[in-house]
Amino acid sequence: MKSEADGRGGANPFALLSADGATRARRGRLTLPHGTVETPAFMPVGTAATIKAMLPRDVRETGAEMVLANTYHLAIQPGETLVERLGGLHRFMGFSGPILTDSGGFQVFSLPGREVSEEGVRFRYEVSGERVLLTPERSMEIQQALGADVAMVFDECIPFPAERSYAAASVERTIRWAERCLAAHARAGQHLFGIVQGGVYEDLRARCARALSALPFSGLAIGGVSVGEGLENLKKVVGFTEPHLPAPRVRYLMGVGLPEDILESIERGMDIFDCIIPTRFGRGGTLFTTRGRIRIDSRRFRRDAFPIDPSCDCHACAGFTRAYLHHLFQARELLGVMLASIHNLRFYQRLMAGARRAIEERNYSAWKEQFLGAYLSNARK
């Protein structure tokens, strides 16, 4: 196992600043071409080169240092060559901080009628019906054109549950695809992260983690644990995979998750996260508070003069009441989803800031218990 990765972006972008000690939780810093990211970190998801219903400056104001954009969606609309011609993804979407693009794999493997071969995946675009072949090389081509700070390898994201024999063959293909991605990736200044697959099988996750750790990736991700398998499964898979990941490199748990998922994963040594939950829940009227989630469209908030979360410092909580948010959702006014998105993203960023502080104070486990005690009690104001 190499102890230092140089990735494609040069030196290892990750610096380990401190460790909790009693748990595997780590405090670190990612130094990327467009800025630094304090870890543990949460990346809001900007699928179509926009964090839905938010101005980029409002995203920054929540404390988000890095965002994710989706290769699959951007390749369809507006197309990566146009984004490149317009100066790359940062300029296109008006976000000057670090950006990570996924590989397109996760979206492609959720399409019906996909055909997986050693070469890649054949599928039809959802909108146009056009038949497309997505390969490791093509994913690299798209991501290099988009020009994010971090690109992800094209992996096979297998369904849950998957047969052991299929998962084993898929892991070997994912490793071969990772090598093809490295061979195809040449963009200076852009980092490339590997993705560990292997389903729920400890030996397959270990095999994949060790094989990818031997390759010069700038960081390593754990994929395939995000989709509804539950917290116990997540703790198990992260728990038995993490020891096989090299400590000096950043660990990214993809597509996770709820606050409790993230806190348990930080405790198990994960550094960065992304998830649509805060923004998607916000648009649906579900708001995160330190006392649990609330549904702002519930009639019990009709006359409520408190902010969404009295302990929150976000723009929505600073200036608006639950009654106003309730009114906006009742009247189907877009300002409702705008304020809800701002609040939920700020909630996630405050959660991460709390985790970072607790690790620095070597007090992570107690802090987590205290937070989850209040949060999961679902006490209502």
Add this chain to the structure above:
Amino acid sequence: MKSEADGRGGANPFALLSADGATRARRGRLTLPHGTVETPAFMPVGTAATIKAMLPRDVRETGAEMVLANTYHLAIQPGETLVERLGGLHRFMGFSGPILTDSGGFQVFSLPGREVSEEGVRFRYEVSGERVLLTPERSMEIQQALGADVAMVFDECIPFPAERSYAAASVERTIRWAERCLAAHARAGQHLFGIVQGGVYEDLRARCARALSALPFSGLAIGGVSVGEGLENLKKVVGFTEPHLPAPRVRYLMGVGLPEDILESIERGMDIFDCIIPTRFGRGGTLFTTRGRIRIDSRRFRRDAFPIDPSCDCHACAGFTRAYLHHLFQARELLGVMLASIHNLRFYQRLMAGARRAIEERNYSAWKEQFLGAYLSNARK
């Protein structure tokens, strides 16, 4: 004719600062409980206590000093008593500057099945089907509870075209209703404006303007010229009504309009305006530029690296390309309507700032011709 109105808010809130001289255009300042408004001024419309798709701070950033909210909509949802209990409309919607509420008349008179009597108007709420009677006294009650800086009298907004006999009877009722509004209005610090009706009939407009001018309103509005009657009719009605309005009081042309409508009306002595056009057009992808309107969803903007209007200083033009806006509209992303609304409102505010400067320089007519020459040429970049 009284030369000074004391209204219900105390002294006349309007100060005439200068006049163009060659035209009737005026430069003034409204001093209201929540701040001052430089006139000529344009008020964005916040129907349901929100300027659609905009944070209040973004509305302020466009230069808007005063906004309008709709009595009819707010009485239905969330109800004026709730708004009052939560500290009034300013606190409720998070806008600390001056607010004007309309009377509800315009909405009510557009409902099918309405019944007009001397007492008021009977109608059914569109959503609940509840039968309601809206009277001058009830309109005052709602608007006083909402607590805007300016309330409007409850008038009859007659259809266009209307028979002369109906219009004549309606003007007399509107004058009687205006007197009832004054008698019912008691909120200290809230100004009350009268509304001149009379359709396209010069003598009826004159009769109404003179009758209302004799009453202690803080300002006078011209109503009933906003709905699709065309620019020539607007110029005619404003032109023959304005001489009957007392010069020291502010003149508000309701529901107007397109840039050319506003500029022609400023030339004819109007001071304040409101219209849904900039925000509604923006949500539909129609953007205002100094070279005319553009439809950002047109394919010709797909690869366009310019901002919406290269001469504009708004947040949308400062950071985003037409190609990005086009992409957002194609992908049906809310950020598209957010940026379009910001841009269009800034366009309107820059238009008003230009008009104010031209009046100060006693150069209004030439400035207007120059602006409309470029704007109406529809030249495209």
